[in-house]
Amino acid sequence: MALLMNCLAFFFKVLTIPLHLLKAVGLYGNVYRRVFPYLLFKISLGYNKKMHDKKKDLFSNLSEFKKSGEALSILEIGCGTGANFKYYPSGCKVICTDPNPYFHKYLSKSLADNDHLSFERFEVASGEDLGIIESESMDTVVCTLVLCSVNDIPRTLQEAHRVLRPGGAFYFMEHVVADPSTWTYFFQHVLQPMWYYFGDGCEVTRTTWKDLESAGFSQLNLRHIDAPLTFMIQPHILGYAVK
Structure with missing residues (x-):
């Protein structure tokens, strides 16, 4: 079974060679990063509907913090279109970061729909480099559906740990x-x-829970x-970690 999985995965890698080339010359990223915010906005509506109870509980x-x-x-971190805003308590102060500046349009819409928040600012930054945020300055850090796409999970968790105050x-x-x-x-590895x-x-x-355990x-x-x-994407982990 492992041999079949690896062979099929190789087949799909071959199919993506044109995409590799487009990425190498910068065409893929420049175009897709403009389109992706619209796609994620639509996907987030369905995700929130199906995961509403889980997010509300989380x-x-x-x-308390x-x-x-x-x-x-x-x-x-990786705020995207602001799909989490409606789950935040009234009066909280929110800073958002995302490496894609084209989310700003949809982020503004989410903020207009969630005026119970006090929005401070949006910064274009990756999860691995949050130098714009002062150390030990935040009560909480939120990261949902982001660790699947960062380049360095341990580094992103280090940054989250750094900006949290003790007890955050x-x-x-x-x-x-x-x-x-x-x-x-099987199919996760074949279609990846x-x-x-x-x-x-x-x-x-990704085995993200292992990174959290060693953070x-x-x-x-x-x-x-x-x-x-x-x-x-059915297998999920959720929860919180205290500094």
Whole structure:
């Protein structure tokens, strides 16, 4: 079975050679990064509908991490179209980062629909380099469906850990690789070469929970679930880690 999986994965890698070439000369990224925000806006509507209860439960204790007498501060890494905004508590202060500047249009729409938030600013930055955010300045950091596409998960988690104040929390909800005994695992590896390009660098074969376990947080609350989504991204982890 492993041999068949590797052969099929190689076949799909060959099919993506034209995309590799387009990426190498800069044509793929320049075009797709303009189109992807619209696609993600549409996808996020369906994702939120199916994952509403899970997100509501995940973010239900955000306010527990605010300092006494102060508004809760939230940094969202890879904010995309602002699909998480409606789950944040009233009055919280939000800073958003994303490496794609073309999300700004949809981010503005989400902010208009969620005036219970106090929006501070949007910064164009990757998860691996959050130097624009002061160390130990945030109560919480949120990262959902982002660790599947960053170039360096450990570095991104280091940055999240750095900007959190002592006692602050890192919230996550990510799809991960399936159990090796399942057909989902088989097809995740077979179709990954194509998925990478149509998912803006997304990888469905990552064991992200291992990176979280070794990220140096003092407490990790993590659950594995089968999300009510397409089989490729059905395996999920969610929870929060305390600095």
